[in-house]
Amino acid sequence: MDDNKENSPTVENIAAKLKNFKSLITHVRDVEDEAEVVARSLSEQYVYPETYQLEASLASNLKHLQEILSDSYDFHFREFIIAALNRQAAVVFIEGMSNQELINRQIIGKLLLPSATGQGDKPDNEVFGYLKNALLAVASLSMEDVMGEAVKRVLAGDTLLLIDGVTGIIVIESRKMEARAISEPETETNIRGSRDGFVESIQTNITLLRRRLKNPNLITKKVTIGVRSETDFAVVYFRGIAHPRLAYEVEQRLRKIKIDVPNGIGVIQGLMEDHPYSPFPTLLATERPDKVVAGLVEGKVAIMMDGIPFILLAPATLSDFFQTSDDYNEKWVVASIIRLSRYVSAVFAMATPAIFVAITTFNPGLLPMLLTVTVANTRLGIPFPAFIEALVMIILLEILQEAGVRLPKTIGPAVSIVGGLVVGEATVRAGLVSAPMVIVIAFTAIASFNIANYRLNLIVRLFRIPLMLLGATLGMFGVMMGFLVMIAHLSMLESFGVPYLTPMIQKNSQQLSDIKDTFVVAPPSFMDERPQYLTPEDAKRQEK
Amino acid sequence: MLKKGHLHTVILAGVIFLMSFMVTGCWDRKEIENRGFVLGGAIDKVITPAPKGEYDLPHVTQEAGERKYKVTVEMPRFKKGEENVTGGKENHYIFSGEGESMFQIVRAIGAKTYFSPFFEDLQVLIFSEAVAREGIKDLLDFGLRNPTMRRGVKVFVTPGRAEDILKGKMQVAEINSIFIAKTSQNVKMTPRFATVTSLGEVAQAIRAKRSFGVAEIVMENGDVKLTKGAIFNAEGKMVGELDEWEIVGGKIIRRVLKEGAFSIPNPANPEKLAVFEVVEPRIKVNSHVDGDKLWFTLEAELAGHLGENTETEQKALDPVFLMAVERAMADEFTRMVQVAYHKHQELRADALGLGSLVYRQHPEYWNMVKDRWDEEVFPQTPIDVNIKVIIRRPGMIS
Numbered sequence: 033m034d035d036n037k038e039n040s041p042t043v044e045n046i047a048a049k050l051k052n053f054k055s056l057i058t059h060v061r062d063v064e065d066e067a068e069v070v071a072r073s074l075s076e077q078y079v080y081p082e083t084y085q086l087e088a089s090l091a092s093n094l095k096h097l098q099e100i101l102s103d104s105y106d107f108h109f110r111e112f113i114i115a116a117l118n119r120q121a122a123v124v125f126i127e128g129m130s131n132q133e134l135i136n137r138q139i140i141g142k143l144l145l146p147s148a149t150g151q152g153d154k155p156d157n158e159v160f161g162y163l164k165n166a167l168l169a170v171a172s173l174s175m176e177d178v179m180g181e182a183v184k185r186v187l188a189g190d191t192l193l194l195i196d197g198v199t200g201i202i203v204i205e206s207r208k209m210e211a212r213a214i215s216e217p218e219t220e221t222n223i224r225g226s227r228d229g230f231v232e233s234i235q236t237n238i239t240l241l242r243r244r245l246k247n248p249n250l251i252t253k254k255v256t257i258g259v260r261s262e263t264d265f266a267v268v269y270f271r272g273i274a275h276p277r278l279a280y281e282v283e284q285r286l287r288k289i290k291i292d293v294p295n296g297i298g299v300i301q302g303l304m305e306d307h308p309y310s311p312f313p314t315l316l317a318t319e320r321p322d323k324v325v326a327g328l329v330e331g332k333v334a335i336m337m338d339g340i341p342f343i344l345l346a347p348a349t350l351s352d353f354f355q356t357s358d359d360y361n362e363k364w365v366v367a368s369i370i371r372l373s374r375y376v377s378a379v380f381a382m383a384t385p386a387i388f389v390a391i392t393t394f395n396p397g398l399l400p401m402l403l404t405v406t407v408a409n410t411r412l413g414i415p416f417p418a419f420i421e422a423l424v425m426i427i428l429l430e431i432l433q434e435a436g437v438r439l440p441k442t443i444g445p446a447v448s449i450v451g452g453l454v455v456g457e458a459t460v461r462a463g464l465v466s467a468p469m470v471i472v473i474a475f476t477a478i479a480s481f482n483i484a485n486y487r488l489n490l491i492v493r494l495f496r497i498p499l500m501l502l503g504a505t506l507g508m509f510g511v512m513m514g515f516l517v518m519i520a521h522l523s524m525l526e527s528f529g530v531p532y533l534t535p536m537i538q539k540n541s542q543q544l545s546d547i548k549d550t551f552v553v554a555p556p557s558f559m560d561e562r563p564q565y566l567t568p569e570d571a572k573r574q575e576k
Numbered sequence: 577m578l579k580k581g582h583l584h585t586v587i588l589a590g591v592i593f594l595m596s597f598m599v600t601g602c603w604d605r606k607e608i609e610n611r612g613f614v615l616g617g618a619i620d621k622v623i624t625p626a627p628k629g630e631y632d633l634p635h636v637t638q639e640a641g642e643r644k645y646k647v648t649v650e651m652p653r654f655k656k657g658e659e660n661v662t663g664g665k666e667n668h669y670i671f672s673g674e675g676e677s678m679f680q681i682v683r684a685i686g687a688k689t690y691f692s693p694f695f696e697d698l699q700v701l702i703f704s705e706a707v708a709r710e711g712i713k714d715l716l717d718f719g720l721r722n723p724t725m726r727r728g729v730k731v732f733v734t735p736g737r738a739e740d741i742l743k744g745k746m747q748v749a750e751i752n753s754i755f756i757a758k759t760s761q762n763v764k765m766t767p768r769f770a771t772v773t774s775l776g777e778v779a780q781a782i783r784a785k786r787s788f789g790v791a792e793i794v795m796e797n798g799d800v801k802l803t804k805g806a807i808f809n810a811e812g813k814m815v816g817e818l819d820e821w822e823i824v825g826g827k828i829i830r831r832v833l834k835e836g837a838f839s840i841p842n843p844a845n846p847e848k849l850a851v852f853e854v855v856e857p858r859i860k861v862n863s864h865v866d867g868d869k870l871w872f873t874l875e876a877e878l879a880g881h882l883g884e885n886t887e888t889e890q891k892a893l894d895p896v897f898l899m900a901v902e903r904a905m906a907d908e909f910t911r912m913v914q915v916a917y918h919k920h921q922e923l924r925a926d927a928l929g930l931g932s933l934v935y936r937q938h939p940e941y942w943n944m945v946k947d948r949w950d951e952e953v954f955p956q957t958p959i960d961v962n963i964k965v966i967i968r969r970p971g972m973i974s
Binding site: 392393394396397401402404405407408409410411412413414417418504505507 | 604605606607608609611613615652654655656694696697699724726751754
């Protein structure tokens with residue numbers, strides 16, 4: 033009975049059969065896609081340009097180049113005849129990276145002109161010289177014998193000129209990158225200092241330094257990192273000031289990095305730091321040319337990366353993160369107080385919630401009696417322990433801060449209104465959080481904004497919750513233990529051989545004078561020596 | 577990557593970190609609003625052992641000891657902001673317990689509330705005179721043994737019931753203990769207020785077996801006043817009290833008189849007053865030994881100005897008049913010093929610190945007399961008082 037029913041041509045059976053057929057078609061399509069992928073993966077193998085040999089024939093060279101760069105649509109080549117030599121030739125370039133104007137007018141335009149001295153071919157080995165001396169109206173050109181090098185150059189924006197019968201490629205410098213204009217540094221604004229900041233182009237950045245240091249002893253050494261990206265790096269230092277050992281060490285560490293693509297300067301920093309596992313940065317990143325120049329003439333070494341508007345200064349000590357360019361533009365008394373306030377802020381931004389929790393739950397005897405009563409009055413009826421209260425508020429603060437960084441600028445103020453006013457006011461009104469806790473968290477946040485350096489700010493924020501955990505379990509004793517552990521860790525750090533706490537902690541009495549630019553800013557006439565801890569070649573910086 | 581040695585270090589650090597959380601515990605952790613901040617303590621004799629109500633709540637069960645003392649503590653009543661404005665409720669809690677051991681009484685009070693007593697913010701400690709006369713030496717042991725009790729607690733004696741001072745309604749809407757502690761900071765303003773003694777000083781005197789003085793406090797109609805001085809002997813028992821003139825004399829001998837106004841009948845017209853204000857006192861007290869004989873000399877030069885001259889007919893610039901005032905004033909000071917000195921001698925309690933003066937200046941002699949100083953030697957020792965009063969500024973009224 034059942035079999036009979038199954039075979040009978042009812043509507044249900046036909047529908048089921050069609051369904052089966054449909055799924056079969058889908059399956060066949062999947063197989064077809066798979067086959068296509070396999071076929072492509074076979075034809076699109078990773079290409080090593082070094083394996084290609086240069087030949088005399090223009091056609092085969094072009095074929096090789098096409099093979100290497102084939103499927104990319106921004107790769108262009110144009111074939112023509114050099115009128116003066118009556119030879120087949122071709123220019124190869126990448127659209128958008130090279131100067132089209134130069135290629136049109138000074139290369140193709142000149143080569144198409146008939147020779148003034150009359151038609152006539154030259155021997156193959158004289159072609160390059162002839163073109164260089166008579167035809168090509170460009171400043172910089174060279175002859176490459178290896179395919180690999182030529183491909184690298186074309187990918188950097190240069191133009192290749194291939195000539196039939198010549199075993200070699202003429203590379204004409206024609207780079208023209210689109211670049212952002214120099215603008216004010218956004219993460220390090222200041223009031224009286226210069227307003228230019230680094231941009232993404234390494235060439236422009238070096239220009240910004242050279243403009244300030246017109247001295248042949250400003251050395252820029254090129255290092256290429258990135259097996260697949262060939263990213264340009266530069267080690268910059270001042271010869272005769274920076275200790276040669278330091279400059280060498282920085283260069284060596286850079287050269288040792290074997291990464292495929294350095295994705296930002298933070299990666300490079302992590303790979304060359306003395307202590308990659310420590311949360312504290314031992315290289316100072318800045319986007320201010322004046323700061324880099326100040327570092328270079330102190331004897332530090334700068335590391336530049338193409339495509340990143342930040343420059344690393346090595347070595348960096350903890351006190352470097354508390355300095356701003358404006359410190360030297362203000363009167364020294366004012367600047368000293370401002371700088372001291374940054375150190376104080378750092379401590380407060382890190383420890384205020386921890387100390388508040390520890391004092392109110394463990395050591396209320398540390399508060400003046402009347403303050404005790406006031407705080408207790410406000411805490412009355414709050415359902416959470418002070419620790420949970422503080423933890424929730426800190427997490428809220430972190431979320432608000434992070435939201436502010438990532439949001440478009442137009443929505444930013446809305447976040448601060450909702451976060452600051454609504455949440456702060458409403459939680460206190462609702463009796464979920466006590467008013468002193470809101471004050472403490474707000475003070476903590478403001479204190480952390482006073483730390484000039486953003487990376488240090490992040491670290492201070494990182495230590496807030498562990499310290500508070502210690503404060504909530506062990507009281508003030510715990511907070512102090514936390515500080516001790518942190519100071520112990522700091523004193524173990526080093527940056528390129530310089531202890532991280534220099535010059536707060538002195539190695540010898542000679543370094544004693546370095547303290548004048550640490551907690552305070554000494555008057556300019558006192559700053560007549562370079563920092564001793566950098567062991568500069570020339571210690572004197574101004575004649576008295 | 578982490579090396580194996582590093583891994584061990586990390587694990588060890590983690591274990592220590594975890595242990596520190598588990599082993600140290602959080603027994604000290606208590607939210608601030610759940611702590612019973614004891615601001616004032618009062619110790620009285622138990623008057624009526626008969627229980628009030630069905631259950632005798634103040635009674636503290638003890639294995640040994642009698643129902644002897646009543647300990648009353650004052651704690652602040654925490655309240656939300658709105659309640660502060662409308663007032664209504666009292667701003668303090670009063671708890672008490674009766675027994676003999678201070679420690680057990682405090683524990684029993686702690687068992688009656690969820691905010692157990694916390695003594696670090698204790699401001700005042702008041703003994704009733706009845707307790708003080710029996711001796712406070714034994715009672716202070718708890719205060720000194722307790723690690724949270726501070727040495728700066730102000731100690732008072734009151735002639736009536738000590739608990740009434742904590743319970744009484746003040747004119748100022750403030751917790752009684754805080755009000756008393758703040759008021760006693762003004763003690764310098766008038767020379768007649770007895771010097772406020774701290775728990776640390778009392779403890780020191782008891783340890784060194786010295787006599788000492790403690791301020792007396794009285795309360796009436798919502799006001800408190802520090803009037804007399806209670807004198808304790810070396811055993812920590814109250815033996816007598818100084819009245820206000822004797823306090824001034826005692827302050828001169830102890831060289832703690834800093835400022836203050838004093839009045840005498842005006843030399844020009846005995847019905848009117850002349851008031852002298854001490855501004856710059858210079859007092860020297862010395863001990864002298866000649867063989868077995870010991871005597872003290874007090875030389876004082878009290879400089880100041882004429883604060884008030886109610887006989888307006890008299891020219892204040894007249895040197896004869898000024899000299900008369902100076903002489904009369906000096907006589908008055910001399911009288912006050914003598915009275916105070918003899919009072920201490922009568923009580924056989926050297927709360928003036930003269931014993932330690934002898935110890936500093938004549939150590940050999942002190943070694944001979946130190947065991948019978950309060951009882952025999954001090955009451956027999958004469959004092960030679962020589963006070964000079966200088967009016968620097970007579971003031972000018974034209």
